[in-house]
Amino acid sequence: MNKGCLVALREYHENLRTKTFWIGIFFFPLVLVLSIAVPRFLESQKEVRRFAVVDRSGWLAQRVLEDADLPDLEAVLRDLRGRAAAGEDDPAWPEQIRTLAGELGKVPEDQLRGIAESLARAQEALTLHPEALASLPPAQREQIEHELESFQAWWRGLSAEDARGLESVDLARQKYDYVHAPEAQDETAWAEQALARGEIFAWFEIDGDPVTGEGRFLYHSRNLTDGNLRNWFQKHVNDVVQSRRFETEKIREDVVRKIQKPLVFTETITDETGQAREAGSRDKASQFLPMAFVYLLWISVFMVAQMLLTNTIEEKSNRTIEVLLSSVSPLQLMSGKIGGIAATGLTVVLSWLVFFFLVVKVGLPLFGIAPPFDLAPLLANPRYILGFVVYFLLGYLLYAGILVGLGSVCNSLKEAQNLMMPVSVMLMLPLFAMFPVVNDPNSTLARVLSYVPTLTPFVMMNRAAGPPPLMDYVCTTIILLVTILLVFWAAAKIFRIGILMTGKPPRLGEILRWLRAPIGVIPDRSDD
Amino acid sequence: MGNDDYSLIIDGVTKRFGAFTAVDDLSLRIPRGAIYGFLGPNGAGKTTTIRMIMSIIYPDSGRIEILGHPRAEEVKDRLGYLPEEKGLYKKMRAGEIITYFGRLKGMSGADARRRARELLDRYGLPDWFGTRCESLSKGMGQKVQIMASIVHDPELVIFDEPFSGLDPVNVELMRDLILDLKRQGKTVIFSTHVMEQAEQICDFIFLIDRGKKVLDGPLSAVRRSGGESIKIDYDGDGEILRRLPGVARVNDAGKTAELFLEPDTDPQSILSALVGKLSIRRFDLSEPSLHEIFVRSVKRMSHE
Numbered sequence: 001m002n003k004g005c006l007v008a009l010r011e012y013h014e015n016l017r018t019k020t021f022w023i024g025i026f027f028f029p030l031v032l033v034l035s036i037a038v039p040r041f042l043e044s045q046k047e048v049r050r051f052a053v054v055d056r057s058g059w060l061a062q063r064v065l066e067d068a069d070l071p072d073l074e075a076v077l078r079d080l081r082g083r084a085a086a087g088e089d090d091p092a093w094p095e096q097i098r099t100l101a102g103e104l105g106k107v108p109e110d111q112l113r114g115i116a117e118s119l120a121r122a123q124e125a126l127t128l129h130p131e132a133l134a135s136l137p138p139a140q141r142e143q144i145e146h147e148l149e150s151f152q153a154w155w156r157g158l159s160a161e162d163a164r165g166l167e168s169v170d171l172a173r174q175k176y177d178y179v180h181a182p183e184a185q186d187e188t189a190w191a192e193q194a195l196a197r198g199e200i201f202a203w204f205e206i207d208g209d210p211v212t213g214e215g216r217f218l219y220h221s222r223n224l225t226d227g228n229l230r231n232w233f234q235k236h237v238n239d240v241v242q243s244r245r246f247e248t249e250k251i252r253e254d255v256v257r258k259i260q261k262p263l264v265f266t267e268t269i270t271d272e273t274g275q276a277r278e279a280g281s282r283d284k285a286s287q288f289l290p291m292a293f294v295y296l297l298w299i300s301v302f303m304v305a306q307m308l309l310t311n312t313i314e315e316k317s318n319r320t321i322e323v324l325l326s327s328v329s330p331l332q333l334m335s336g337k338i339g340g341i342a343a344t345g346l347t348v349v350l351s352w353l354v355f356f357f358l359v360v361k362v363g364l365p366l367f368g369i370a371p372p373f374d375l376a377p378l379l380a381n382p383r384y385i386l387g388f389v390v391y392f393l394l395g396y397l398l399y400a401g402i403l404v405g406l407g408s409v410c411n412s413l414k415e416a417q418n419l420m421m422p423v424s425v426m427l428m429l430p431l432f433a434m435f436p437v438v439n440d441p442n443s444t445l446a447r448v449l450s451y452v453p454t455l456t457p458f459v460m461m462n463r464a465a466g467p468p469p470l471m472d473y474v475c476t477t478i479i480l481l482v483t484i485l486l487v488f489w490a491a492a493k494i495f496r497i498g499i500l501m502t503g504k505p506p507r508l509g510e511i512l513r514w515l516r517a518p519i520g521v522i523p524d525r526s527d528d
Numbered sequence: 529m530g531n532d533d534y535s536l537i538i539d540g541v542t543k544r545f546g547a548f549t550a551v552d553d554l555s556l557r558i559p560r561g562a563i564y565g566f567l568g569p570n571g572a573g574k575t576t577t578i579r580m581i582m583s584i585i586y587p588d589s590g591r592i593e594i595l596g597h598p599r600a601e602e603v604k605d606r607l608g609y610l611p612e613e614k615g616l617y618k619k620m621r622a623g624e625i626i627t628y629f630g631r632l633k634g635m636s637g638a639d640a641r642r643r644a645r646e647l648l649d650r651y652g653l654p655d656w657f658g659t660r661c662e663s664l665s666k667g668m669g670q671k672v673q674i675m676a677s678i679v680h681d682p683e684l685v686i687f688d689e690p691f692s693g694l695d696p697v698n699v700e701l702m703r704d705l706i707l708d709l710k711r712q713g714k715t716v717i718f719s720t721h722v723m724e725q726a727e728q729i730c731d732f733i734f735l736i737d738r739g740k741k742v743l744d745g746p747l748s749a750v751r752r753s754g755g756e757s758i759k760i761d762y763d764g765d766g767e768i769l770r771r772l773p774g775v776a777r778v779n780d781a782g783k784t785a786e787l788f789l790e791p792d793t794d795p796q797s798i799l800s801a802l803v804g805k806l807s808i809r810r811f812d813l814s815e816p817s818l819h820e821i822f823v824r825s826v827k828r829m830s831h832e
Contacts, residue, residue, distance in 0.1 A: 003632055006631055006632055007632075010617075010620075010628055014617065014619055014620065017619050018619070318615040318616070318617065318618070319611075319613040319614060320615045320616065320617060322579075322584065322611035322613055323609060323610070323611050323614075323615075323676070323677065324632070325582075325584050326584070326600075326604065326607065326609035326611070327604060327605075327629065327632040327633055328604075328632055329601065500585070
């Protein structure tokens with residue numbers, strides 16, 4: 001076997017035995033799993049926020065609670081109707097509600113909001129006559145009305161804890177629970193005590209005329225850091241108050257809405273053949289996907305190159321270099337090291353990619369979580385995966401050459417860190433440039449940066465969604481390859497001398513002289 | 529002898545590091561199958577010479593011919609080398625490391641492994657094949673390195689300070705190993721600054737000081753060149769030794785001493801002068817030790 005391969009193989013085997021390698025393998029999956037699991041766990045652990053309202057206006061609280069119910073009701077009705085259409089049945093839902101689902105299937109979808117409104121507004125359970133049902137034949141209408149009445153009764157009695165059982169919908173009722181003051185008690189005094197005892201999370205005090213805005217509107221809580229409840233309640237108060245103001249000013253609300261209706265530009269995307277289609281979230285994701293790859297690329301290149309640096313210095317302080325050099329040439333040793341560590345890095349990175357696909361394809365569906373984006377464009381487009389692997393290798397080779405040369409002249413990691421400074425700064429650049437480049441992948445800035453060989457792998461990866469013209473791919477790759485060859489030539493010369501050297505690291509001038517010196521000659525170390 | 533009879537020929541080699549001349553116009557011929565000792569104090573140029581032989585660094589001028597080739601790189605697989613700076617991969621197992629170096633010298637995996645086991649068995653570490661190097665003691669680690677340097681059965685073996693850091697038992701083992709190699713017809717070069725070790729096993733010695741050759745030749749010839757000396761073991765006050773008539777110089781170590789006589793002094797007169805003054809346990813007439821020869825030569829050189 002080639003001696004360089006033997007060196008590489010040994011490096012690889014040895015790396016498999018280090019803790020760092022296994023930490024590297026498991027680090028990314030752990031972060032990925034935690035970033036999905038932790039927010040969900042925290043959400044599920046969050047307590048129901050109980051709140052009370054002391055309303056001295058006499059009308060606002062009731063209307064706000066109705067208004068707040070509206071989105072919840074609509075969501076539930078929609079879910080039921082969708083279920084009926086798909087022929088699914090969720091045993092978590094109570095019996096009397098599931099029968100409603102079948103009936104709702106006959107109602108046109110755009111009527112659901114109307115039904116939700118009438119369910120929310122109705123003061124009394126038995127006086128439900130939604131106008132929304134006017135279009136249906138009388139017999140069917142009666143049937144639905146009957147079902148809706150029992151639905152309403154169930155809804156009114158639904159506690160926050162029970163609402164949490166309805167996992168397929170996201171409801172305010174699951175998070176916020178309105179608590180009545182007991183009969184025959186002073187509301188304010190009760191609310192103050194309940195808050196002090198921790199029975200409620202907060203209470204709202206409406207002490208003034210909401211329409212004019214005069215008076216005091218207070219939010220009492222023992223914990224001001226969580227503003228979600230206040231924001232949620234405030235939003236609904238403003239909805240209600242706004243409607244009331246329109247009324248008092250004799251302005252028709254529907255006219256206002258008509259005037260305020262915004263115009264929205266729908267994004268379309270045109271491909272090379274001139275075909276235009278509406279852009280979906282998938283296109284957005286693929287536009288920003290390169291950024292994820294740049295991060296991953298950056299972390300991998302940095303991690304693996306760093307490994308090489310540490311390894312070189314370790315070898316030097318291990319004093320194994322000299323005996324190795326009696327068996328292999330410095331070039332074989334260097335290329336073996338670079339190859340062995342590249343294999344290690346590639347193993348780690350590929351294990352990450354495999355894990356990532358497993359999570360998205362198998363893991364997420366298993367837990368019923370919708371994947372944040374579709375993998376299809378990623379797999380269909382070689383610019384991502386193939387580009388990633390190629391740019392990882394090229395980027396790694398470039399930085400490996402720089403760092404192995406650097407490592408060979410240092411006696412300790414501490415010395416190396418000083419010399420690493422300029423390299424680190426160079427490596428930071430693509431991160432700073434990431435947002436401007438992803439926003440405009442074919443801008444002059446992006447093109448110029450991609451022609452700087454030390455940035456090429458990152459910036460070209462960053463531009464992948466552009467996509468960049470073929471010429472940019474070809475030219476930057478050629479420049480990068482030439483640079484890698486130059487760096488390797490220089491690294492080999494420095495390595496050969498540096499690896500046997502002890503004492504203070506050489507200065508730049510000294511290194512330049514090494515580069516000019518013929519092989520095997522160690523230039524004078526006296527001052528330059 | 530023709531050039532084929534030499535494993536190594538060094539011809540007028542000079543190496544400078546800046547203003548410092550590490551090796552100055554050195555010429556040496558090392559016959560096949562010999563044990564050749566490179567002797568000299570620390571910093572004399574031994575390691576630089578060895579590194580040049582191994583092509584780790586190149587001479588500024590002069591010529592080296594090793595196993596008939598101008599550069600060690602061309603015959604790497606026929607050379608065994610143990611550098612002065614010795615280290616092992618901490619995470620690797622002893623057997624693995626020997627196998628690895630064997631493979632780097634072109635052996636097949638199976639051969640290298642078999643040979644590694646053989647060496648560990650023969651030189652006293654039979655149960656250590658699977659031990660990680662980080663848990664080996666310094667001496668054991670050094671033995672593993674020595675084995676790694678001869679695993680591929682090299683024709684020419686170069687050991688730089690092989691005895692340093694070894695306990696007496698292992699020094700003996702190392703000596704046996706070198707003699708084994710000689711018996712198998714290999715050429716062995718080793719460096720040391722402890723003269724006694726060289727005296728015991730070398731066929732030839734080469735003394736170097738401050739980059740210059742001081743002495744070179746077969747051990748017996750070198751020693752004969754030093755005249756006669758008397759070695760004594762004694763108890764008592766050694767001060768008297770210095771006042772003896774006919775004695776040019778004394779190396780007194782307290783319990784043993786070496787006396788160097790002026791020309792024409794009869795050793796018998798020394799013995800009779802000492803009787804009754806010191807309790808003599810041994811009285812030996814012999815050639816001077818290498819140590820003495822070395823000290824004299826260095827002195828002579830610095831006077832010139």
